[in-house]
Amino acid sequence: MKKVSRILATAILALSLIALTGCGGGETANKEEAAKSTANESKVVNLYTDRHYDTDEALYKIFTEQTGIKVNVVKGKSDELIERLKREGKDTQADLLITADVGRLHKAKIDGLFQAVSSEILTNSVPENYRDPDNQWFGLTVRARVIAYAKDRVDPAKIAAYDDLTKPEWKGKILVRSSSNIYNQSLLASFIDINGEEKAKAWAKGVLANMARRPEGGDTDQMIAVAAGQGDLAITNTYYYGRLLASDNPEEKKVAESLGLIFPDQNGAGTHINISGIGLTKDAKNKETAIQFMEFLSSEKAQKQFSENNHEFPVNPKVEMSELLKSWGDFKTQNIKLAKLGELNSHAVKIYDEIGWR
Ligand SMILES: [Fe+2]
Numbered sequence: 193m194k195k196v197s198r199i200l201a202t203a204i205l206a207l208s209l210i211a212l213t214g215c216g217g218g219e220t221a222n223k224e225e226a227a228k229s230t231a232n233e234s235k236v237v238n239l240y241t242d243r244h245y246d247t248d249e250a251l252y253k254i255f256t257e258q259t260g261i262k263v264n265v266v267k268g269k270s271d272e273l274i275e276r277l278k279r280e281g282k283d284t285q286a287d288l289l290i291t292a293d294v295g296r297l298h299k300a301k302i303d304g305l306f307q308a309v310s311s312e313i314l315t316n317s318v319p320e321n322y323r324d325p326d327n328q329w330f331g332l333t334v335r336a337r338v339i340a341y342a343k344d345r346v347d348p349a350k351i352a353a354y355d356d357l358t359k360p361e362w363k364g365k366i367l368v369r370s371s372s373n374i375y376n377q378s379l380l381a382s383f384i385d386i387n388g389e390e391k392a393k394a395w396a397k398g399v400l401a402n403m404a405r406r407p408e409g410g411d412t413d414q415m416i417a418v419a420a421g422q423g424d425l426a427i428t429n430t431y432y433y434g435r436l437l438a439s440d441n442p443e444e445k446k447v448a449e450s451l452g453l454i455f456p457d458q459n460g461a462g463t464h465i466n467i468s469g470i471g472l473t474k475d476a477k478n479k480e481t482a483i484q485f486m487e488f489l490s491s492e493k494a495q496k497q498f499s500e501n502n503h504e505f506p507v508n509p510k511v512e513m514s515e516l517l518k519s520w521g522d523f524k525t526q527n528i529k530l531a532k533l534g535e536l537n538s539h540a541v542k543i544y545d546e547i548g549w550r
Pocket residue numbers: 292429
């Protein structure tokens with residue numbers, strides 16, 4: 193009887209692993225992986241993530257080597273993963289969700305997808321402002337939203353503030369992605385928090401009036417467009433610039449080398465920062481291994497990798513930054529509660545809709 197139930201449990205686990213990894217590679221590989229994992233007394237953690245970086249893959253591997261816990265990964269677009277978690281409800285296989293931007297982490301919390309985690313390791317590694325006040329999500333990496341400029345055409349002294357982007361002299365010169373993107377929503381949410389709705393709206397209007405083209409593509413595409421002469425200034429997250437600069441592709445490297453970075457509002461409210469982060473799902477089946485994995489990602493070893501290999505700022509203050517990040521120098525950041533960006537998200541979306549920044 194015991195043997196039968198064990199075989200059954202193994203079969204169920206194998207099946208669920210196939211389902212979980214099904215959106216990725218071939219089924220044969222999945223079956224092999226599943227078989228390997230069942231040999232390991234079913235110590236697993238199941239992760240939904242919108243991150244698609246080699247750094248992350250390497251970290252999963254290190255974690256498995258250290259603990260024997262297998263990391264099963266479903267990659268997808270963040271909003272789709274959040275919808276999927278909602279749809280799957282308590283039957284979800286996912287123990288953890290990793291997603292970029294506090295706006296999304298907040299949304300997942302409000303949607304009731306997370307549960308609080310009480311871990312001294314996490315609260316010691318992740319400073320208060322980089323985690324949810326109720327400990328339902330924890331930041332893993334920090335990024336700044338900055339301005340990249342064409343070195344051969346722009347005097348960086350002319351742009352000290354985000355507000356400078358609204359000046360008439362930049363008409364037809366600014367490249368920025370769609371307002372449907374959470375990074376731009378959080379950026380505007382930060383201005384709402386700091387300056388109020390009216391001023392935030394005036395900023396969005398001013399930038400819209402100066403756009404070089406209708407928004408298309410991601411942050412990297414905006415930098416490529418500036419390098420190609422389609423405009424002079426691009427709004428981008430720092431790690432995209434870092435990735436171009438460190439690229440093996442000489443064309444990409446050339447793009448970054450033609451650009452400089454401005455960390456805006458150093459004499460004002462500070463540069464906008466955001467996080468990518470992680471939360472334990474409400475009905476996580478592997479709670480213990482999941483928390484172990486969260487703690488691992490906040491550890492100095494993992495944090496160093498995020499900094500060295502993906503050019504994101506570590507959340508863990510004990511971790512030394514990579515040479516590239518250090519080369520950007522210290523900068524003043526907006527002094528606002530990050531959770532506020534999530535709360536103000538709908539206000540930001542409304543403003544973008546009203547003014548017609550698509
Ligand atoms: Fe990103």
